[in-house]
Amino acid sequence: MASIHWLGTGLSTVPGIRRLAAGDTPLALWNRTPEKARAAIAGLDTQASVHAFDMPALAAAVQPGDVLVSMLPGDWHVPVARLALEKGANFVSSSYISPAMSELDAEAREKGLALVNEVGLDPGIDHLMAHSLVAAYRDSDACDAANRLHFRSYCGGFPKVPNDFRYKFSWSPLGVLKALKSPSRSIRGGAVVDVARPWEAISDYTARLPGGEETFQAYPNRDSLPFIADYQFDPEWPVDEFVRGTLRLEGWSDAWQHIFAEVETLQGEAGEARLAEMSDELWRTQRYAEGEPDRVVLCVELEARRDGQPLWHRSHAIDACGDARGSAMARLVSYTVSLAVESVLAGRIGAGVSPAPGDAQLVAEWFATLRELGEEIALIDHLA
Numbered sequence: 001m002a003s004i005h006w007l008g009t010g011l012s013t014v015p016g017i018r019r020l021a022a023g024d025t026p027l028a029l030w031n032r033t034p035e036k037a038r039a040a041i042a043g044l045d046t047q048a049s050v051h052a053f054d055m056p057a058l059a060a061a062v063q064p065g066d067v068l069v070s071m072l073p074g075d076w077h078v079p080v081a082r083l084a085l086e087k088g089a090n091f092v093s094s095s096y097i098s099p100a101m102s103e104l105d106a107e108a109r110e111k112g113l114a115l116v117n118e119v120g121l122d123p124g125i126d127h128l129m130a131h132s133l134v135a136a137y138r139d140s141d142a143c144d145a146a147n148r149l150h151f152r153s154y155c156g157g158f159p160k161v162p163n164d165f166r167y168k169f170s171w172s173p174l175g176v177l178k179a180l181k182s183p184s185r186s187i188r189g190g191a192v193v194d195v196a197r198p199w200e201a202i203s204d205y206t207a208r209l210p211g212g213e214e215t216f217q218a219y220p221n222r223d224s225l226p227f228i229a230d231y232q233f234d235p236e237w238p239v240d241e242f243v244r245g246t247l248r249l250e251g252w253s254d255a256w257q258h259i260f261a262e263v264e265t266l267q268g269e270a271g272e273a274r275l276a277e278m279s280d281e282l283w284r285t286q287r288y289a290e291g292e293p294d295r296v297v298l299c300v301e302l303e304a305r306r307d308g309q310p311l312w313h314r315s316h317a318i319d320a321c322g323d324a325r326g327s328a329m330a331r332l333v334s335y336t337v338s339l340a341v342e343s344v345l346a347g348r349i350g351a352g353v354s355p356a357p358g359d360a361q362l363v364a365e366w367f368a369t370l371r372e373l374g375e376e377i378a379l380i381d382h383l384a
Contacts, residue, residue: 003028004341005062005089007053007080008071009037011170015326016334019373021046025345030058055083064088067341070095071334077101081115088113090344094120094337096222097355105353118355119340120333122155122298125370126244127356128363129153129300129316129377130231135360137302138234142312147304148190148240149233154205154218154300156247157329160293160321166252168288170329174279180263184220186243195220198246199260202253207299209319210378216297217252220245232358240305247297293322296329303382313382320375335373339366 003026006017017040021027027048029037037050051057053072062068066089070080077093078100084091085104090113097117108115118124130153137143159168169176184195195201198219205218224244233239253260259278266274288294301315320328340356343349349357357363367377 001026002065002067002345003063004067004069004345005030005058006069006071007031007058007076009040010071011327012330013071013334013337014040015331016336016338017041018044019335019338020341021048023342028061055079059083059087062087062089066090067092067344069093069337069341071337074098077117078104084115085111085113091115092119092337092340092344093117094124094333096123097353102353109352112351114344114349114351115353116340116344116349116355117353119336121296121329121336122153124336124356125318125332125377126153126155126298126300127230127358128366129298130227130302131358131360132316132363132367133300133302133314134231134233136314137304137312140312142304144304144306145234145236145238147306147311148238150241150301150303150305151228151231151239151243152205152241152299152301153244154207154216154247155296155298156216156249157294157296158249159288160295162249163286164255165286166249166255168286168292168294169283170288170294170327172279173282173286174275177259177263177275177279177282179221180260181266182221184245185223185225186220186245187225187239187241188243190238190240192225193220197260197264199253199256204250205247205299207247207297207317208301208315208380208382209297209299209317210376211319214297215250216247217250218245218247230355247299288327294327294329295322296320296332298332301382310383315380315382317378317380318375325374331373332370332375335370335375336366339369 005028007030009031021041021044029050030053031037032053034050034052041048068080068084068091070077070093081091186193201219202217204215206215220243298318303313304311322328
C-alpha cells in the first residue's frame with residue numbers, strides 16, 4: 001500500500017496533517033524537530049509515524065507509488081521532487097512552480113509520476129476558482145469573442161482584529177520583505193503594465209464578500225500574464241484587465257511607508273544582511289500572539305463587458321478567520337494540499353509537473369470537501 005511522507009510540520013500544515021492522519025493511508029511525518037511533528041497529531045487515534053528529517057533516511061523509506069509532500073522551505077522542493085522521481089514516487093507542494101521544477105516535467109511524464117505544485121491557498125484555491133469561473137463563462141449565453149474581459153484575483157492574510165501596523169506575521173517576515181523588491185506584470189486598460197515595486201501600484205479594491213462589501217488596498221504581484229493561458233482563456237478573447245495580486249487592510253501603505261523607504265535603498269550583501277535584521281525585528285514586534293485569530297480574504301472575479309456595459313460578472317470569495325481548528329491560513333493551505341495528495345493517490349491527477357487541477361469535476365469535489373470542512377466558498381453573481 002502506498003504511503004504519504006509529509007515533510008515539514010510547521011504552523012501552516014497542522015490541519016491538513018490531522019485530516020490525512022485520520023484516514024487509512026499510512027502517514028509518515030518528517031521534521032527536523034520530531035517533537036513538533038508529534039504535537040501535530042497529538043490526541044488523534046492514528047498510526048502515523050514520526051521521523052527526524054534527513055534526506056538519506058527519507059530515501060531509504062520511500063517506496064514506488066508513495067507521495068512526498070514538501071512543506072519545507074522553497075530550496076528543498078526540487079531536491080525532494082528529484083528524490084521522488086528516483087524512487088518512483090509522486091510529489092506535492094503548495095509552492096509556485098519554479099523553472100527548475102518545470103525542467104522535471106519530461107522525466108515525470110516518461111515515468112508516469114505526478115509532480116503537483118500550487119495546491120495551497122494562493123496559489124491553489126485561487127486557481128480552482130479561476131477555472132470554475134472561466135468554465136461557467138464559456139458555457140454561458142453571454143460568451144462571445146466580441147466581449148472585453150476583466151479578471152481580478154486578490155488574496156491577503158492579516159489579523160482578524162486590525163493593529164496599527166495593519167499586518168502580523170505567522171512565520172519569518174523575510175519572504176514578505178523580499179517580495180517588496182519584486183517586480184510585477186499585469187494587464188490594465190488592455191495594455192501590459194510593468195511595476196518595479198508593489199507600493200508603486202497600490203489601489204483600492206472593493207471586495208464582494210459573504211458578509212457584504214469591504215474595501216482593501218491591493219497591488220499586483222509576480223507575472224500575471226502566463227495565467228491567461230493556464231486558466232484556459234481562448235486566444236481570441238480580448239482581455240482588458242488581468243491581474244493576480246495581494247490584498248492588505250486599509251491604511252497598510254501608510255503604516256509601512258518607513259519600510260518601503262528603507263527596502264528601496266538596500267543593495268548587495270549588505271542589503272541582504274539588513275533585510276535579515278529587519279525580519280528579526282518584525283518577528284519580535286509583529287508576530288501573532290498565541291491563539292490570536294488571523295483572517296484570510298480571497299476574491300477571484302471574471303467580468304465580460306460589451307461597449308463598456310457588463311454582460312456577465314461572477315466571483316468566488318472566501319472570508320475566513322482562525323478558530324479552534326487552526327488559523328485560517330493553515331486550514332486553507334493544508335486542507336488543499338491534503339486534497340491534492342488524495343487525488344494523486346487515486347490517480348486523478350496526470351503525470352508531469354502541474355499546478356492545481358482545472359478539471360471541472362475535481363474542482364467541484366474539492367470545493368465540496370472544503371465546504372464540508374467548514375470553509376465557506378461563496379459564488380456571487382454581480383448582475384443578479
